[in-house]
Amino acid sequence: MRGKTAVITGGARGIGESIAKLLAKMGANIIIWDVLEDQARATADAIARNHGVKTLGAAADVTREASVEAALDAAVKEFGGIDILVNNAGVTRDGLLIRMKEEDWDLVLSINLKGVWICTKAVARVMLKARKGSIVNIASVVGVMGNAGQANYSASKAGVIGLTKTSAREFAARGVRVNAVAPGFIRTAMTDKLSDEQRGRLQSMIPLGELGTPDDVADAVAFLASDRARYITGQTINIDGGMVM
Ligand code: NAP
Secondary structure (H helix, E strand, O other): OOEEEEEEOOOOOOOOOHHHHHHHHHOEEEEEEEOOOHHHHHHHHHHHHHOOOOOEEEEEEOOHHHHHHHHHHHHHHHOOOEEEEEOOOOOOOOOOHHHHHHHHHHHHHHHHHHHHHHHHHHHHHHHHHHHOOOEEEOOOOOOHOOOOEHHHHHHHHHHHHHHHHHHHHHHHHHOOEEEEEEEEEEEHHHHHHHHHHHHHHHHHHOOOOOOOOHHHHHHHHHHHHHHHHHOOOHHHHHOOOOOOO
């Protein structure tokens, strides 16, 4: 990874932060795009201090093309090019389908699906010109299997899997690979709030018997982003302890 530059959207915290840290540990320069500008800067600065790579934390709203274009211009000026894009920014606004508000549908589709398209469109132009690059999209197992209470979220993540395949087909001839990972239940701030009973119920659905960690997701992303996955494109890897087989 040494000498490569990676953009991680929504990388200020959570799974994106773990991905940024691992890619930095492997030698990549890191650019974090997040709506949380101060936290993006703080995370980027900490990664630079701890791993001795070049980093940049910048404000970028993945739902707005102009915001992403501005962040991309600044990144290319500073780093010369972009080798890796991890489309990680994502949110949930859960509720049963018949009670779901239109604004919750629109927000989730806009960040989780349109945001992936906007960032891919912008960064791919740089990669296609360079005739190299790797894009990794963060989907979810619920995009494969569905989940009561997550009509908007599961539809957005199923969309990400379709978008991954189409972009992989469109970019392959120019040496740009596109893959996705589909995490299952991952131990994050969100899942830490669950009661023991809820966690027990979740664990009983997972053949490997425990929740995953952000590092489990980061390891798969790093592999797909690296040249070790040079012959893999258009694929979705489930990181879910065997929930989906
Ligand atoms: P998280 O901790 O909430 O991190 C997501 C980051 O994205 C936050 O910093 C968030 O900022 C940022 N973001 C939100 N809207 C954005 C926008 N419009 N533009 C740029 N950045 C934006 O979430 P996470 O749990 O690490 O999840 C990361 C990814 O993994 C998501 O795509 C999620 O769907 C996926 N995933 C998570 C799990 C899980 O168990 N946690 C399972 C499967 C898939 P704000 O805090 O301001 O919103």
